Amino acid sequence: MKIVIAGGHGKIALRLTRRLAARGDSVLGIVRNPRHIEDVKAAGGQAVLLDLERATVDEVAASVAGADAVVFSAGSGNSATAARRDKMDRAAVLLVMDGAAQAGVRRFLHVSSINVGCADDRGIGEGYAVYLRAKRAAEQHVFARTDLDWTVLRPGVLTDGPGEGSVELTPGNRLAPSGARFDQVAREDVAAVLAALLDRPQSAGRIYVVVGGDTPVEKAVEV
Template sequence: MANVTIIGGHGKVALLAEPKLVEAGHAVNAVIRNPEQTEEVEKTGASAVILDIQNASTTEIENMLKQTKTDVLVWSAGAGGGDRQRTFAIDQDAAIRTMEAAQYTGVKRYIMVSYMGAGNGHRVPESNGFYAYETAKAVADAFLRDSDLDFTILGPGALTTDPAEGIEVNNDPENNETPRELVAEVIAAVVDDDSTIGKAIPFSAGSDSVKQAIAAAPAKRDFKK
């Protein structure tokens, strides 16, 4: 079993993924900025780690990875849109610092929660708040693909609160509703499946088995059609 560290440990997806990883036998560290979130995070069975990832230096992230004895690093953080400067600071710059820190400390396995359209250009004008997110995620994903890390990039579609009933591995922006619970299930499954290393897996709600679908996903390194 592995020591799994989740960046963005109080996020809606992370709070669903943490108990699944704990149930699978992993030791889980949930990286959070606000100490007041500790109790909620630790109810999942994870250990809270306080670190402001937006402002943490690469060295500070390295120290955190060493202290937690991280084997697998999961990026599940995000600025949440809106503020362009914060979006670039978190979704691009901070994400890249975690990749650099992982490489410097020998943490080979890195799982990125991205989104289905990442790297396919801009679907909105520059004046739209989502434009910065599209740009930041494309840059961060490209940096990860060019790194020496054993990466998997996950590309869920539009997130919903629906229950997870199955998966479809696809890249269809017109049919992309994706329960957050399904994203959590995919994170847990990918941690245990080294056949997903080097893959970018776009997915949404469907009827297939998660474990079988991710194992059978094409060995693509991006989401471009």
């Protein structure tokens, strides 16, 4: 398969690139910083320079043309302003989906957050609350697409550990839970789940929550 990853230099994205390249897939990472190109290449992929805050739909479509799937794993970063969070965590998702649809790429995986459905933003900090509002709006864009075979993955609190190869993966829903969750999951395991979901077209139209757990990834994705 040919996979395009928006946010190709991210911590999940580079791990996913290594996994996909190791199994023989072709990976193209969309990056905005030319200094990141070599890191993507070192992970086994190729890179294309494109700033998703300024790109056009035509530019995105040209970048993803010929792909079997697009994974959106870009993000605004911990210190981003509210305006940048809206651009990267909401508007860029819509942009990439529009580009994928224009290029005829139907499969779309979106990396979201475990707390997107959280009903109460109090007590979690304004920066995180702004981030979640942007991610919620992005998910609404995703759910509305009938021209894409989308899957949404909501990871728990991300860690940089080596990964266990096992997770707790549960079908999500669009209902708000009573409060924020802070279950942890290694980025390596999130990458493993994404790679497995790419192989499973039956996961289209579904939302999953992933945290650390005891079920091997290959078995977990069969839920």
